[in-house]
Amino acid sequence: MQLRKETCIGCECELQYTKSIPTKQMGVMMHMGERFCTGGKRARKFKRSDPKIYVPDWCPKRKKPCELRVYCFKNKNEWRLHEMLCHDLSMDISPDGWRYAPLYELHTDLTPQEFAKICNDAPDAETLHVAVHRHYVVEIDDGLRPVFFYKTERGYELAPSFDAAEARKNKREDTD
Structure with missing residues (x-):
């Protein structure tokens, strides 16, 4: 039984910052090309070590347990x-x-x-x-x-x- 791994693609909380001028939004400074999750109170920047397309462990939507x-x-x-x-x-x-x-x-x-x-x-x-x-x-x-x-x-x-x-x-x- 194989389940597909969930991805951030299509999630309303995923934000790819594309503007050339850096701005502060949702409590963080955003620069061109950076990826953010806007699911919590503040936006959270994806780190280099985070998965590129799959949902990270720190996703605010994830329920534990x-x-x-x-x-x-x-x-x-x-x-x-x-x-x-x-x-x-x-x-x-x-x-x-x-x-x-x-x-x-x-x-x-x-x-x-x-x-x-x-x-x-x-x-x-x-x-x-x-x-x-x-x-x-x-x-x-x-x-x-x-x-x-x-x-x-x-x-x-x-x-x-x-x-x-x-x-x-x-x-x-x-x-x-």
């Missing part, structure tokens, strides 16, 4: 329907956000990339410290981009089309 959310089916009927579809098609179908509801909201020290590397090798109780059943969805949000993992019979798979906003609107109906 990452947010961890586990989504389960909102009721038994949705679970039965999903199980029947998977059984009839002889394959795991991708999860739909409208069928799910939040089960846990926690924090984890694992980034989405770290979790992707170990998720199919180590038990959930060791990596996430919660039980994740088959066909549940795990979201790890590092502040840059949330990543969704769908638990199948064969292990975790990426679920890029999972609609978490739709799932967060739902409440679990039968909690017995």
Whole structure:
């Protein structure tokens, strides 16, 4: 499972100063050709040692620790329907956000990339410290981009089309 590394390209906080006259903006002196991050209270200049295109460790958007959310089916009927579809098609179908509801909201020290590397090798109780059943969805949000993992019979798979906003609107109906 390969996740692409996040970049600063296209981020509204990235600023490439292109004016020939140096000026003081957002609390720092800006010179032509320098790159800045304007995400905090003050602009921060990228250093030579910072990555050229990838997001640096000090990015103000980055969440430490990452947010961890586990989504389960909102009721038994949705679970039965999903199980029947998977059984009839002889394959795991991708999860739909409208069928799910939040089960846990926690924090984890694992980034989405770290979790992707170990998720199919180590038990959930060791990596996430919660039980994740088959066909549940795990979201790890590092502040840059949330990543969704769908638990199948064969292990975790990426679920890029999972609609978490739709799932967060739902409440679990039968909690017995």
